[in-house]
Amino acid sequence: MNSMVxxxxxxxxxxxxxxxxxxxxxxVENCKSLLECNxxxxxxxxxxYIVEVWGRGLTTNNYSSGSVMVKGEIQSVSVTxxxxxx
Amino acid sequence: xxxxxxxxxxxxGDNISRLLKLIFDENITCAGLSENSGTLTGQCSLKxxxxxxxxxxxxxLEYEFQEDKSLVSAVRWLWGRKGIxxxxxxxxxxxxxxxxxxxxxNVIGGDEKLAEDIVDFLETKGVTYxxxxxxxxxxxLEISMKQELDQVAWVGMYDTxxxxxxxxxxxxxxxxxxxxxxxxxxxxxxxGQIVRAEVYGGQLAVPVGxxxxxxxxxxxxxxxxxxxxxxxRRSVGKIYAxxxxxxxxxxxxxSERKIVDEQEAFKQKYLSFFSxxxxxxxxxxxxxxxxxxxxxxxxxxLGMKLPxxxxxxxxxxxxxxxxxxxxxxxxxxxxxxxxxxxxxLLSDCEIKDSEEHLxxxxxxxxxxxxxxxxxxxxxxxxxxxx
Numbered sequence: 001m002n003s004m005v006x007x008x009x010x011x012x013x014x015x016x017x018x019x020x021x022x023x024x025x026x027x028v029e030n031c032k033s034l035l036e037c038n039x040x041x042x043x044x045x046x047x048x049y050i051v052e053v054w055g056r057g058l059t060t061n062n063y064s065s066g067s068v069m070v071k072g073e074i075q076s077v078s079v080t081x082x083x084x085x086x
Numbered sequence: 087x088x089x090x091x092x093x094x095x096x097x098x099g100d101n102i103s104r105l106l107k108l109i110f111d112e113n114i115t116c117a118g119l120s121e122n123s124g125t126l127t128g129q130c131s132l133k134x135x136x137x138x139x140x141x142x143x144x145x146x147l148e149y150e151f152q153e154d155k156s157l158v159s160a161v162r163w164l165w166g167r168k169g170i171x172x173x174x175x176x177x178x179x180x181x182x183x184x185x186x187x188x189x190x191x192n193v194i195g196g197d198e199k200l201a202e203d204i205v206d207f208l209e210t211k212g213v214t215y216x217x218x219x220x221x222x223x224x225x226x227l228e229i230s231m232k233q234e235l236d237q238v239a240w241v242g243m244y245d246t247x248x249x250x251x252x253x254x255x256x257x258x259x260x261x262x263x264x265x266x267x268x269x270x271x272x273x274x275x276x277x278g279q280i281v282r283a284e285v286y287g288g289q290l291a292v293p294v295g296x297x298x299x300x301x302x303x304x305x306x307x308x309x310x311x312x313x314x315x316x317x318x319r320r321s322v323g324k325i326y327a328x329x330x331x332x333x334x335x336x337x338x339x340x341s342e343r344k345i346v347d348e349q350e351a352f353k354q355k356y357l358s359f360f361s362x363x364x365x366x367x368x369x370x371x372x373x374x375x376x377x378x379x380x381x382x383x384x385x386x387x388l389g390m391k392l393p394x395x396x397x398x399x400x401x402x403x404x405x406x407x408x409x410x411x412x413x414x415x416x417x418x419x420x421x422x423x424x425x426x427x428x429x430x431l432l433s434d435c436e437i438k439d440s441e442e443h444l445x446x447x448x449x450x451x452x453x454x455x456x457x458x459x460x461x462x463x464x465x466x467x468x469x470x471x472x
Contacts, residue, residue, distance in 0.1 A: 034106040038121040059128075060119035062110065 009047065016046035018077065026053050026070040026077055032067060034060065042070045045082070052078045091132030091156035098125050099147035108141045132158060187360070188217045189248035189393055196256040200237055204252055207235055215393035216360025219245050222411055230384065240313055269318035269471070272464040274298040274307035278327030281460055288321030298327065298463075307469050325464040328438065331457040333427055337419040338450035343409040346402055356397040358382055376401040416451040417444070424455060435461035 009015050017029040028044050028051050035043040035050070037060040042053040058072035089323065097105065102121055109116055121129040130138055135151060142149040153159055164171055191208065193201035210215045211230065213222060224243040240255040279297045283290055288305040292298055305321040305390065318445055356363040379402075384395035411419065428437070439458040444451065 033110050034119075036102060036121065037106065037119050037126075058120065059117075061117040062119075063115055063117070065113045 001007075004034070014047055016049060016051070018046075018051060018079070020074065020077060023055075023074040024071065026074055027067065029067040031066060031068055034062070039072075042068075044070075046079075048082055050080045050082055052080070054078070060063050088156045089158070089322050091158040092112050092129055092154040093132055093135040093138075094101040094127075094152045094154065095135070095138065095149060096125060097142055097147050097149045099142075099145065101122065101145040101147060102126050105147060108145070109138070112137055112141070114138050114141075125375050132156070153364070185250050186219045187248055188213065188215055188219060188222075188245075188250045191215070191250050191252065192388060193252045193254060195254040196237075198379065200254065200256055203235060203237065204231070204254065207231060208252075213250070214361060216362070219248075219250070219303060221448055222250075227410050232456070255386060268320065269307040269469045270320050270466050271303055271307050271469060272321045272323060273467050274300055274302045274304055274323060274325075274327070275463045275465040276327075276329060277302050278329035278463055280304075280325060281328050282326040283323065284325075285321075285323035287319055288323065290323075304464055318471065319468065323464060324462045326460050327463045328458060328460045331432070331435075331459055333424070333455050333457065335420040335423040335427070335453045335455070336450060337411060337423070339413075339416055339448075340408055342406040344404055345403040345407050348402060351400060351402040354399045354401060356399070358384070358393075358395045358397040360393045366396075374403045375405060378402075411450075413451065417446075417453075420444075420451050420453040424453060432457065433457060435459040 014030065016031060019026075019027040019029075021027070026047055031044045031046040031051070033045040035045060037043075037058070037084075039054060039058055042058050042060055044051045044053070053070045053073060053074060054076045056068055056073040056075070058074075061069045061071065063069065096235045099105075102124060105126065106119075106121075108114075109119075114130060114134045116128045116130045116134070116138075119126065127376065132153070139151065178187075191205055191213075191432045193204050196204075205459050208227070211227060214228065224247075227242055228241050231238055231342055237257050238254055239257040242253040244251050244253075270288075277298065277300050280294050283304075285293055285305055288307045291303045291306045298304065304325045305323050307319050307321045308316060310316050311321055355366040357366055358364075379400040380397060381400075382397045384394050390398075437457055437459050441456040443456075445454070446452075
């Protein structure tokens with residue numbers, strides 16, 4: 001069932017796309033909401049996942065709907081399936 | 087500086103997370119979002135600041151918006167200072183108007199008299215101070231100036247800003263040449279008796295002492311040198327004849343006379359702006375008759391006279407009033423008329439004798455004078471040859 005849902009998501013481009021540029025920028029496309037955005041942590045709700053961007057001096061820009069660009073000194077990007085977070 | 091405006095905001099409160107959700111849900115485009123100890127800072131466009139402000143109010147958040155300099159904010163700033171806008175607009179219009187208007191006519195070449203003649207000529211063609219420069223047909227004006235002004239040999243016209251330049255090459259002065267070179271006769275201008283003749287050219291056709299009629303040949307230009315040789319010359323001379331001239335002078339006892347009231351004279355001032363005269367007075371004059379005398383003092387800038395100035399009109403009221411003369415005054419008046427007539431019209435004549443006849447009736451005094459005068463009656467008449 002889960003693989004079926006994954007296939008449909010892939011077919012209709014509903015997956016989240018995360019692009020990391022060096023340690024300066026992270027672009028998360030196809031996301032739903034911004035949960036938190038402080039200087040060290042940005043939490044983004046993407047399709048089925050929560051993307052956490054850790055770093056220093058982080059700022060968030062949402063130039064177009066459904067996408068978020070995080071700028072600053074990126075230290076790590078973690079992706080956690082929603083509902084499985086410990 | 088952005089075009090449409092940018093807002094820097096600082097939002098404080100407990101519901102920052104909900105605000106972030108709202109920003110995302112309502113597609114409020116933000117940049118540089120950063121939360122620190124319950125304070126959200128960032129930037130957004132001026133357009134997006136309104137829903138953001140509404141969201142802050144809904145979520146009971148403290149907010150502080152600071153607008154960056156932008157074209158929109160500059161326009162808004164200017165809109166609050168309409169004087170600057172109006173001044174700039176008026177200035178632009180004025181510069182555009184003045185750079186397309188004849189402010190000065192500069193005649194290059196020739197003397198002052200020629201310059202005045204050219205300015206007068208241009209005025210007759212409708213080109214004066216204040217004329218709209220693009221409407222002037224320089225080619226047409228140049229041709230008509232060359233045709234109608236004898237003292238102009240060549241002319242070129244061009245404009246530089248508000249100055250109309252007329253570049254002229256004056257015609258070389260030709261020596262005075264007598265126009266009377268054709269053979270001519272001298273004929274009598276009126277009836278009379280010849281008393282004296284001075285003939286410098288031609289042949290006297292009537293003897294001194296004889297009477298002549300108007301149009302009769304006095305001196306002939308056809309001179310017979312021999313039986314088979316005749317030459318034609320210009321007749322020159324003075325033929326004096328005695329004749330009578332009758333003049334009647336009348337002065338009615340009651341007549342209208344122009345009375346000028348100098349004491350009631352007043353001045354009216356106008357602001358002269360190009361060809362426009364704007365009155366600088368509010369009271370309108372009565373329906374009286376005035377004799378007027380104008381004087382314009384124009385403003386000058388760096389030695390150049392501007393087409394703006396103050397026009398002063400001196401108005402002196404006058405009226406025609408019936409004047410009643412006594413018989414003595416009327417008689418004096420007719421003799422005054424007689425004296426004027428002799429001074430002005432018979433000054434070239436020698437008055438040999440005059441016979442006066444004064445009649446007085448109920449309407450006025452009438453003086454009839456018969457002059458016996460001697461004057462030159464010769465009139466030149468060209469001989470038409472085949």
